[in-house]
Amino acid sequence: MLQTLNHMWINGEKVSLEETFEVINPASGEVIDHVPSGGEKETRLAVDAASAAFATWSKLTAKERSGYLLKWADNLEENRDQLALILTEEQGKPLSEAKGEIEGSAEFIRWYAEEGKRIYGDVIQGSSEEQRIMVFRQPVGVCGMITPWNFPGAMIARKAAPALASGCTVVLKPASQTPRIAIAMIEQLLATGIPGGVVNIVTGNPRVIGKTLFEDERVRKISFTGSTHIGKQLMRQAADQVKRISLELGGNAPVIVFPDADLDKAAEAIVGNKFENCGQMCNGINVIFAHQDIQTALTEKIVSRVQELEVGNGKDPVQLGPLVSDDAVLNVEQLVNDARQKGADVLVGGSRLKDGMYSSGAFYAPTVLTNVTLDMAMTKEEIFGPVAPILTFKDEKGVLQFSRQNQCGLAAYFFTKDINRVYRMAEGLDVGMVGVNGTQLSVPQAPFGGIKESGMGREGGHYGLDEFLEVKYISLTLED
Structure with missing residues (x-):
């Protein structure tokens, strides 16, 4: 059974504080827990512990580190249902999605448990008969990890697993909206008997904790997933120490459907992606470009599927839960209102759900808009909600121009049967x-990440290990 979730973990020990903050269930507006509000002191203690643990953890064999990771994955799967319930209560997503997130986290951890055994160096030809050149890859050191609320379980696995497999130690700061699943997942890691201090979790004031992690020279690497605005601030902070940083930031992903596409397949995939996690997904589809020849047919197929989506408390058998907060609902309302004022038509939804079971939660109706144009705010900003705007296009050149002019560059999707067009x-x-x-797109063996203002660095695949390894070149001169 999982333990209570009103504490942090520092150096393998529980830490509780008198000062706490509330955790809210977005489906009901109810307070479901109080979690410690840590700050500079607790973050320093966590870095102390991680720094001390690095000396021994980094010297373990890859096989030994793998053993802890494999046990962690087993623990997550054995406690999947209870972990999924914790995730749904504080984040809102349906239980089916929450269970999938826990299973995906375990899969990611298992992959890195094995990939960590394949950290190789190089032997390079010398420039003289006496010279021998070797390249070692060594763990960076203490890593600070700042995870988001939209996939709060998966993001812990995606960051911590490669870091630990590489021999790094970790100080984790989870999102304030979703700290309980982070605490619960770290408890499952600590239950493997992993040495104290290898993984630490600090909950509380994000500005203070983040500032402390960036100012501490012992923290050699920061991994952050969140908004582009915050990512830019963190880059500036990292510059003071030339601290290594990886950023997975905002997206504005288009999906482009050409006339030769399988429209049923396209509509099914688009609705599944667009409305997953109530539209709160960084690599989720933001805008739909339908070729003018199939725009009407594709729209009808999308609308018919969206009309079948059930919205409600994630604990119930529904396809959509609430948004994460009232502020998130307000942002969606503003974007939809802007589009309406500029000529968009609402075919489905288009408003907040307020009556009956929805009265206390952050619910928004699944929405489809047509006659959307590029001057509307929702084509420039992440909607991060259950809204599908449909635009039309005539040729490849136009949609490629949208991609090239877009400040974000995380993901894009398209449907066609023409191999040349592919x-x-x-x-x-x-x-x-x-x-x-x-x-x-999100699978353990592939490099997940973006370009331009969508960030830098990759999570997944052997590329993900590179984020936590330094390259050391050794030149040896042989003596007679």
């Missing part, structure tokens, strides 16, 4: 990830 579009889209005839 290569033209995949190479021409100015993003870090491209989905062709499908929308699944």
Whole structure:
């Protein structure tokens, strides 16, 4: 059974504080817990512990570190249902999605438990008969990790697993909206018997905790997932120490449907992606470009599927839960109102759900808009809500221009049967990830990340290990 979740973990020990903050269930508006509000003192203690633990953890064999990770994955799967309930209560997503997130976290951890055994160096030809050149790859050191609220379980696994597999130690700061799932997942890691101080979790004031992590020279690496605005601030802070940083930031992903596409397949994939996690997904579809020849047919297929989506408390058998907060609802309302004022038509939804079971929660109706144009705010900003805006286009050049002019460059999707077009579009889209005839991008073995203002660095694949390793070059001169 999981323990109570009103504490932090520092150096393998529980830490409780008198000062706490509330955790709110977005489906009901009810307070479900009080979590410690840590700050500079607690963060320093966590860094102390991680720094001390690094000396021994980094010297363990890859196989030994792998053993802890594999046990962690087992623990997550054994406690999947209870962890999923914790996740749903504080984040809002349906239990089916929450269970999938826990399972995906375990899969990611298992992958890195094995990939950590394949951290290789190089032997390079010398420039003289006496010279021998070797390249070692060594763990960076203490890593600060700042995770978001939209996938609060998966993001812990995606960051901590490669860091630990590489020999780094961790100080984790979870999102204030979703600290309980982070505490619960770290408890499952500590239950493996992993040495104290290897992984620490500090909850509380994000500005103070973040500032402390950046100012401490012992923290050699920061991994952050969140908004582009905050990411830019963190880059400035990292500059003071030239601290290594990886950033997974905002997205504005288009999906482009060409006339030769399988429209049923496209509509099914688009609705599944667009409305997953109530539209709160960084690599989720933001805008839908339908070719003018199939715009009406595709719109009808999307609308019919959206009309079947059930909205409610994530504990019930629904497809959509609430948004994470009232502020999130307000942001969606503003974007939809802006589009309406500029000529968009609402085919489905278009308003907050307030009556009956929805009265106390942060619910917004699944929405489809047509006659959307590029001067509308929702084509420039992340909607981060259950709203599908449909635009029309005439040729490849126009949609590629949208991608190239877009400040974000995380992901893009398109549907076509033309192999020549596949290569033209995949190479021409100015993003870090491209989905062709499908929308699944987040898998353990592939490099997840973006370009431009969507960030830097990658999570997943052997590329994800590189984020936590330093390259050391050794030149040896042989003596007679």
